[in-house]
Amino acid sequence: MSVDGDPVSETPTIKEGTWEAIALASAVMLIVWMFIAAGWIILAGEIELAQKRTAVAAAFVTAGAAVVTFCTVIWRGKINERQTNTARDQLRATEEANWAKLLQDGAALVFDSQTGKQSAGLASLEAVVQTQHRLFAKQAMNLIADYLEQVHPTDHRSPLAIAAIDALGSGHSLGFQAARSLKFEGPNKDNKRFAPRSIWVPILGVRLVRYYGGRMDTQYPHFNEACRHSTFEKVYFSKASIKDMSDFESCFFRNCKIEEIGYMIQENTFQSCDFSGAVNFGIESIDDMPDLRPRNNFYWSDRPPIGVTEIDWASRIISVPSQFSNVFAGERLMTKEGRDFIADEVLNLQRHSN
Template sequence: MRDKVESRENHQAVDGIGVTLIVFSAVILAFGIWAVWRIFDPVPTTTDDLRVRIELVRNIGLFVLGVIGLPLAIWRSMTASRQTREAILQGYRVERQLAFTDRQIAATEETNLAKLLQDGAKLLADNDAANVTAGIATLSVVARTDPDLFGNQALTLLIDFVQQKGGEGHTGANIKRAITALQTAYDLRPAQVADHLIFVEDYETSARYDDYETNWRLVRGARTCTYVGGDFAGQAFKENLDGFRFRHLVFRHCDIERMAALSMENCSFKRCRFKEIDCGSLTRSTLKDCNLSGVRIVINGPIPDLRAGQNYFEPESPPLLVGCTEPVDLLAILFQGRPQPDDAVF
């Protein structure tokens, strides 16, 4: 409103000045016409008299043009100034409108995210598996948004769901979906919204059923995460593993970048693939039927006899021993070629 009043006042002031300049210019022009008429009355009789009068007319004309042109130039300058000021005011108005629009969009987005979070939480607590799936998908969207709004709250809901429903195994489809959602959010912005998670094998069920498997998966979003018993199957351990603890469990058909990166105790590895293993880690674990062709073996402790676990290497790609202080006979610690089930170590 204030801008409109100022603009109206500026228009009125400039328009008033314009009218005054027009009237003033008309008066000066009339004066010039009168002066010319007086100069040529009476009519000159000689050439010199005519030349003098023409020179006088020229000077008067220049004076009249100057008197008229200067106010007009001032008026045009004031008009341009008014237009510039109007453009600046318009820019301010547009800027305020954009800021207001941004606030409206932010408020709408916050409201929508709050509703998604509420709906996702309700669906996640439902007994119907399809509704739970929808809840996970909804919270997955919210978890990838601003943590200061509802992103971290969505992560917390997903982590609580995994801990409660998957505390003894990650075989359920919705458990896997929730863990995938946590991993996706973590890849976008690493966040730790829980202090500690722990997943423990159901030893009673494991003793009763031979085919019982936990199929653990790495759960992101906590400062520390401990797995006790059970197994990891067909997974890759290549990324940052800080905060993860592995106790008394089995790794089956897994791809492991560096064995030393695993914080483990009394674990076994069956048919796993490695890029690097070390003798220090081998004192806390066992390898069974693993192909160690081309693997780096870091000698940082006593070298165990890995033949007891039927571990081997292909003749064309022997492992690389790193840190050896004396020659090592590979055939004294590994089979060359995959051994037969009845092969024995004496």
């Protein structure tokens, strides 16, 4: 396969020069045969024999002419093929030169101090990615990832940061990945009260992303896909569906749907999260499970967490009767009675603890 992805034929073929030689040789042989045939006919003597020899010679001449025509057509076809290939190679070389210049211009513009030039640089690099040329597209992806990490290390709310993330996602959808591991750190990394001043947007199209502090925008459809190659420390999440807890440390989850319970459950903080039907992968006994009830965490009584280990989940998470729920647009919502039930449960816990 060629560098740009075109298949290379391995079937042996007769070259243009060989067909040229065959065509010329067959033409010469035909001329020689015509002279021989003419002499053979003249030496016949009798008219009847001459006529017979003429018919035989004509048949051979016709066959020879067909062979010459066939070889000539093939030879001309090879010439046309060569000319077409040359034109295609010249066009490809021109295109690659243009792509290389576009890549070079994009690299120069994207790191300029002026936002207008940065925007033009991102557009140029994304255009290179869209060419799907393996070499240039990967280089463009690397440049976009470098830009995002170097120019937007503490926040992703700006239009340019989002444009860069969208460009990486576009490349990811085409099968490209930047050979980069990115790190983003919010100013609230060491703030245990989780007052995030940085907003992150989930990123696709890179090897790994590490987030420290800040708040993740979880409303993107590719949020969980991006989480599979991301790690989080002291990051704030709200209204998210969390499918895998293995890469979260000291994070804060509010109003989230937790779909997995593992050993990292003890390393994070949960507020008003729904653990209904969560799969238990790491809690082997009740002692391994922190008490999540004081922070209003719950599950519906008809859908407790599931797993091989038998655990009294109600002693760690509030079990809310299923009649306190309504289904709207396929989503299970809690009624006011359900919220009051949780508030009463938390109040009773506080009374018992005092």
